[in-house]
Amino acid sequence: MVNAVTGVLIECDTTVKAIIKNLDSKHHFIVDDLxxxxxxxxxxxxxxxxxxxxxxxxxxxxxxxxxxxxxx
Amino acid sequence: MLDTATSEDxxxxxxxxxxTNPLAWQQSATAKIPLSLDDAIRQILIFFNAHMALKHxxxxxxxxxHIGHCKFLYPVTDAETHRRQANQYKISKDANxxxxxxxxxxxxxxxxRSLMLDTDTPQKNLNDGTSMISGALSMALCYINRIMNQDxxxxxxxxILVLSVSPDxxxxxxxxMNAVFSAQKMSIPIDVCKVYGGEVAFxxxxxxxxxxxxxxxxxxxxxxxxxxxxxxxERYARNYLCLPNKEQxxxxxxxxxxxxxxxxxxxxxxxLSIFCSWSPVCSTCRTKFAFRALPxxxxxxxxxxxRTASPAPSAAASPGSSSPMSTT
Amino acid sequence: xxxxxxxxNIYDYLETLPIFTFQRLFQKPATCLAIFRLLxxxxxxxxxxxxxxxxxxxxxxxxxxxxxDGHKKLQEALHKLSKLHILEETPEKGLIVxxxxxxxxxxxxxxxxxxxxxxxxxxxxxxxxxxIAFLDHFASTQWEAILHYMVGTTMTKRPSRGVLNLxxxxxxxxxxxxxxxLHITNKGFQFLLQDxxxxxxxxxxxxxxxxxxLKMDLVEVLNFLFQLGSLELGQDYSVETLTETQQxxxxxxxxxxxxxxxxxGSRRFYPTRLATTLTSxxxxxxxxxxxxxxxxxxxxxxxxxxxxxxxxGGFLILETNYRVYAYTESPLQIAVLNLxxxxxxxxxxxxxxxxxxxxxxxxxxxxxxxxxxxxxxQTHAHPQMRKRAPLLPLTVxxxxxxxxxxRNRVEDKAAYLYKDFNVQADFDAAExxxxxxxxxxxxxxxxxxxxIAQEAHETLRTYIKRRLAxxxxxx
Numbered sequence: 029m030v031n032a033v034t035g036v037l038i039e040c041d042t043t044v045k046a047i048i049k050n051l052d053s054k055h056h057f058i059v060d061d062l063x064x065x066x067x068x069x070x071x072x073x074x075x076x077x078x079x080x081x082x083x084x085x086x087x088x089x090x091x092x093x094x095x096x097x098x099x100x
Numbered sequence: 101m102l103d104t105a106t107s108e109d110x111x112x113x114x115x116x117x118x119x120t121n122p123l124a125w126q127q128s129a130t131a132k133i134p135l136s137l138d139d140a141i142r143q144i145l146i147f148f149n150a151h152m153a154l155k156h157x158x159x160x161x162x163x164x165x166h167i168g169h170c171k172f173l174y175p176v177t178d179a180e181t182h183r184r185q186a187n188q189y190k191i192s193k194d195a196n197x198x199x200x201x202x203x204x205x206x207x208x209x210x211x212x213r214s215l216m217l218d219t220d221t222p223q224k225n226l227n228d229g230t231s232m233i234s235g236a237l238s239m240a241l242c243y244i245n246r247i248m249n250q251d252x253x254x255x256x257x258x259x260i261l262v263l264s265v266s267p268d269x270x271x272x273x274x275x276x277m278n279a280v281f282s283a284q285k286m287s288i289p290i291d292v293c294k295v296y297g298g299e300v301a302f303x304x305x306x307x308x309x310x311x312x313x314x315x316x317x318x319x320x321x322x323x324x325x326x327x328x329x330x331x332x333x334e335r336y337a338r339n340y341l342c343l344p345n346k347e348q349x350x351x352x353x354x355x356x357x358x359x360x361x362x363x364x365x366x367x368x369x370x371x372l373s374i375f376c377s378w379s380p381v382c383s384t385c386r387t388k389f390a391f392r393a394l395p396x397x398x399x400x401x402x403x404x405x406x407r408t409a410s411p412a413p414s415a416a417a418s419p420g421s422s423s424p425m426s427t428t
Numbered sequence: 429x430x431x432x433x434x435x436x437n438i439y440d441y442l443e444t445l446p447i448f449t450f451q452r453l454f455q456k457p458a459t460c461l462a463i464f465r466l467l468x469x470x471x472x473x474x475x476x477x478x479x480x481x482x483x484x485x486x487x488x489x490x491x492x493x494x495x496x497d498g499h500k501k502l503q504e505a506l507h508k509l510s511k512l513h514i515l516e517e518t519p520e521k522g523l524i525v526x527x528x529x530x531x532x533x534x535x536x537x538x539x540x541x542x543x544x545x546x547x548x549x550x551x552x553x554x555x556x557x558x559x560i561a562f563l564d565h566f567a568s569t570q571w572e573a574i575l576h577y578m579v580g581t582t583m584t585k586r587p588s589r590g591v592l593n594l595x596x597x598x599x600x601x602x603x604x605x606x607x608x609x610l611h612i613t614n615k616g617f618q619f620l621l622q623d624x625x626x627x628x629x630x631x632x633x634x635x636x637x638x639x640x641x642l643k644m645d646l647v648e649v650l651n652f653l654f655q656l657g658s659l660e661l662g663q664d665y666s667v668e669t670l671t672e673t674q675q676x677x678x679x680x681x682x683x684x685x686x687x688x689x690x691x692x693g694s695r696r697f698y699p700t701r702l703a704t705t706l707t708s709x710x711x712x713x714x715x716x717x718x719x720x721x722x723x724x725x726x727x728x729x730x731x732x733x734x735x736x737x738x739x740x741g742g743f744l745i746l747e748t749n750y751r752v753y754a755y756t757e758s759p760l761q762i763a764v765l766n767l768x769x770x771x772x773x774x775x776x777x778x779x780x781x782x783x784x785x786x787x788x789x790x791x792x793x794x795x796x797x798x799x800x801x802x803x804x805x806q807t808h809a810h811p812q813m814r815k816r817a818p819l820l821p822l823t824v825x826x827x828x829x830x831x832x833x834x835r836n837r838v839e840d841k842a843a844y845l846y847k848d849f850n851v852q853a854d855f856d857a858a859e860x861x862x863x864x865x866x867x868x869x870x871x872x873x874x875x876x877x878x879x880i881a882q883e884a885h886e887t888l889r890t891y892i893k894r895r896l897a898x899x900x901x902x903x
Contacts, residue, residue, distance in 0.1 A: 030849055030858075030892055037843040037869050037879045044837050060845055060877070066870050068845050068879060081838065089785060089834075108469050149537045153461055154472050156707065197539030198461065198546050199660045205539070329477045337469045340498025 035059050036071045047084055048077065106257060106336040111157045113247060113258040115240040118144065118173070119295075120164045120215065121231040124266040128296035128320065135320035140295065143324035144263065145208065149201045150332055158334075159256075161243055162208055164215055165236035172239070173211040174204055184210060230269035233262065233303070237279035237290075244288060257335045259289045259312070264303055265296040270361055273302060273354035280306045289313075291331050295320055301350035301361060314346040356384060439466045441633050443511050445646075450513040452647045454528040457536035458545035462654035462707040463512060464533065470498065471505030475514060479530060484522025544669045545651065547659045550696045551666075558698060560662045563688055567700035570685025571624070572760055578612050578620065579763040588683045598634035614795025620764050621796060621804045628702055631684060648673045656686065657707030659699040666696055742809045748821040750783045755810065767791050768801050783824065788831050798832035842882040843869055846892075849876040854899070858892050 040048070042064050052058045057073040069077065120137065129136040148160050162173040176184075184207075237260070244258040260283065280302075283290055289312035292303040296317075307314040315330050317323060333341050354361050355376035366375045371385040381388050442463065445453075453459050464472060477493070478485055487506075494502045506523075509515040515523050535541035558566075574587050578601060586592075592610065595601045600616040619627060632653060639649045652674040659665060667675055678697055681687045688698040743761070745753040752769050755778045756762065762779055765771065768791035771781035781787075791801060802825055809819055818825075849855035855876045862868040862880050865887065871878035880888055 030854070030896070031847055032885065032889060033845045033847070034882070034885075035843065035845060037841050037845075038838055039841075040838040060847070062870060062872065062877065062879070066879075068843070071842060074840050078838065078840075085834070085837070146537050149539075150476055153464060153537060154469075154476070156465060156705075196535075196541055196543060196546065198458070198536060198658055199663075200658075201537070202539060325480050328480065332476050333473050334469065337473050340470060340494050340501055341473065342493055342495055 234272040234275035270354035
């Protein structure tokens, strides 16, 4: 029998996908893992996921100028 | 290397050379399909307005190529502007005309009027009653050069339009060709609109060499339509539009000695000057030719450029020889 | 986050107008000329080519005028021409220029008619005559006062009520309950980064919207705006030829610095540079108007022609190491730069700073896009920078774009997941149906799973139910 589930389709690159999977191992919000660049999640988690992603990506970002550097 | 890339934002500078030769216009006004100078100017002014309407910063310049001399019709010098303002030619401002158009039109009409009234200018260079196309071309190029030098951004894309009514003047061959090659070097297209009169070989070559448009007007009464259709497109639009072009270009040259337009002649192997008859010394570079002329054309047709025909076979390719050349 | 689309383009605005408005607009040659200049190059040429042709021209003929690689441009141009109702289609499938447009545009070219649409210069000499430098100063103080108010520098006087009203209506600023004053919005930040001409138009378009609400005649308002674009700088014009609506407009436009009148009720007005460059496209005045010398008067008329065309006034130098040096003292420009540059030091005539990931991200949070930052840097580049190609260091431009992309690494869409189809044929049919409706977001035939847009759920469910039921009946 055909089933229909409501949720949110997330399209992303593979890197982000890996991070999402990692988050999911703790919080379990993925409904269905569709393929490398698509994943289907519960709609209540979208905003939370985005802010988590932002935080994680920020941690890994390299900035050129260090604001504490007195020369700048 | 000049930047020839065009974009939609270019400012277009149209320098128009109007052949104002009164003799030729007289003939044109009485031709089968008549077009007088008055009518022509009226249509040309609308064409100018159309050019300026295309874009806010499009510019025009007009040069009259008159008998024996040429003169800027627009823009006029500061002194001239003051003189005209003093004479109150320009008081009539009205709300029905776009001020930019009106200023240009008024200036051109006024310049033309004074040009036609001015019979005092010594007409020493009358030649054969032909217009000073070469002088006008040089003036146009100088003007363009100046404007381009002031334009750091390279936004101004110039082109030249020649409205010709009079026949070729072989006396001006060398100066015309020099101007044409300068234009080619600066990548300025020269458009030629032949309003009246027969084929003009030099101007055909000019538009061919510089990649301009050449058009013979069949119905001079509809001059404006010809102008709007073929000569209005700016350089950017020309990348996309099919415009009329001359398929068969008359490549004949004029000889340096008698200023005759010739099919076959002699070319100095040092400086490439062209002569219609053989002479022992090149009049341009003073090179002495080490051999005698070929015998005049026999019944066998054109003389072949053969070593046997030359009295100094070994010198045929070296300086000091003169070989016949076909220019067709 | 969705990018807020500005209705800055007068062209987009005109497109929305009904045909009878156009019929009335076309009655003024000044308007015809201004609208004509909005067209793309090929479109302008086509209009000129057939302006004096009385008979309809078939589309095929027009297509034959263009080389093959120009066909896309031609299509675009023809589309715009018909949207603006300049080209009309005859019953016999020919194209012809709108008759009113044809007549009045010809009048514009030849200077005929009795339309008085190009403004009537005053016949008498103004006792309080003002020169161009004064007008430039007036325009820049008025306009910059508005911008200053937006960025919140407190050094200029408050703009008039009408301006404040417009700022609020256009959603460039809004009032918050907690504070008494107005606050700049995301849209306002984007607005600040645009060049003056675009800003003025954005303002005027908003004005048009308001004019409609105030029951002003839209055609008269538009005609007047286009007329302003055709006036001469430094010339005084009489208000005699203006209608009542237009005289009313003069007052509002004075507030924006677009026209100058010595006092209310004066019989004459001067257009400023903001007005005369309205219809000239992108080559508008630069914010630091006061810097521009009017040395053109001294040079000959010929040189003036060339000088006019290159506006200087760029002040920004951007280096490959992301450093920015801005030669400016204007608090307004510094405030704008502060939107996306981390400013480091300030000197009497310049400020310097660095473009960092953090500073650019702040700009993104304010709703500014990477393209806006880049185009701002481009339009305000120092003349020294203009000598190089490409104008801006590629590394910096690319990095700004990358920073923007980085923010949008995930895309989300509310959806329904359909799975567990028993029969492959059922899945294929449902997939095709969804595809035809253009609601299919993702599908995998092997796993028999598909994702469709949320809004199409009901439709698709009904379809699948009916199909399954049908299967059962026949089977």
